[in-house]
Amino acid sequence: MTTDEEAEFTALVQRQSRFVFRVAYAVLLHAHDAEDAVQETFLKLYRNGGWRNAGNERAFLARVAWRVAVDHRRASHSAASATDSETQAELPSPTPGPEQALVAANQHAQVHAMIDALPEDLRLPLVLSASDELNSREIAAILGIPEGTVRTRLQRARQLLRKRIANLQTRKQETHYA
C-alpha cells in the first residue's frame, strides 16, 4: 500500500468508524463486541484492499461490518436472547422489561432500550435507515432482502416503537396520578 493509500485509509477510518460501530452494535448489542467487530472490519478491508473499489462507501462498509458482526456473534454465542422473536418481545416477561428497568432514565435511553428489544430483522433496517445516505435500496442490498421487505420492516419497527412508547407514557401518567 502506497503512502497516499495509507493516508486515504486512515481518513476512511476516522470518517466511518462510528458508522461501522453502529452497524456492529445493531447486531451484537454489546459495546465491546461491537468495537471488536469494528477493528476486525477495518483490518479485513486493509488486508484485502476492497475499500478502493467501493462505489457507495457507506453501503459497502455497512455490508462488510454486518457480515463481520454476524460472524462474530456466531463465534462468541453472545447474542442477546431477548431479540429472538417479535412475539417474545411483546409477551409480558416475569423479569422487568426495558420499560420498567429504565423508568428513571431519560427518554433516549428508554427508546434505545426499546430498539435493543426489537427483533433483529426489524432492528437492523431501522438502524441502517437512521444512518445518513442509506436508502431502502441500499439496505436491501446490504441485508440481501427485497426492497419492499425493507420498507415493510421499517414500518413495522416504527409501529412497534410507537406502541411501546405510548404504553410507557400511559403507564407514567397512571403512576403520576395514582
Add this chain to the structure above:
Amino acid sequence: MREKDDLDLLIDSALSTYADPGPDSGLEDRVLVTLAGVRTAAPRVGGGWRRSWLPWAVAIPLAAGLLFLWLSPVRDKPLPASEPQAARVGAPTAVAPHAGSSSEARCGVPHRHAVRTTQPTSPVQSAQTVPLPKLDVFPTPQPLTADERALVVVVTQTPLPAREALVEAQSLDHQPVRFAEIHIPPLEPPDQGQP
C-alpha cells in the same frame, strides 16, 4: 395526530444517538493503533511470502524446460516404432557407427541397422547417441544384405568412368530436365526453273 408526530420526532432523535460511542470514546484512535501494528508486520509477512515462493518461481520453469528437452527427441525420432531404442544403443548387433557410415553415406544405399541409419536431428539427440556403452563381447559381424552385396559388386567390378557417371546421374536426379535448343532451318522453296 399531534401525538404521532411527537413520537416520530422522539424516535428519530433517539435513533440519531443510538449506538453512538460518544465523541471522546477514542474509537478511531484504537482502530488506527491496531492498524499501525498490522502495517509494521505487513512487510515482514509479505517478504516471507515472496521468499517462500521464490524457489518455486525458479524451479517450476526449470523443470518444465528439462521436461521439454527430455521429451522432444523422443517425439522427433524418425525410426519406426517397432524398433526399440534399447536395441539401437545397447544390442551387440549394433555395429560401430564409424564402420558402416563410410561407404553407405557416400552412396546413399538404403540402410538396415538402426545405428547406421539414424541421423541425429538435433544436438541433443547426437549427444545421446555418441556415448555408446562399452560391450563385454565384441559384436559379431553380420552378413551383408542384398543391397550391400550389390553395392560391393558395383564398386569392385564397374570401371571408374562408369561409377562416376552413375554418381553424377544420381546427383542430377532432382534437377529439372533441360533440353537443348532446337534449331529448325527454314524450309527453302523447291527450285522451279532448274532443269
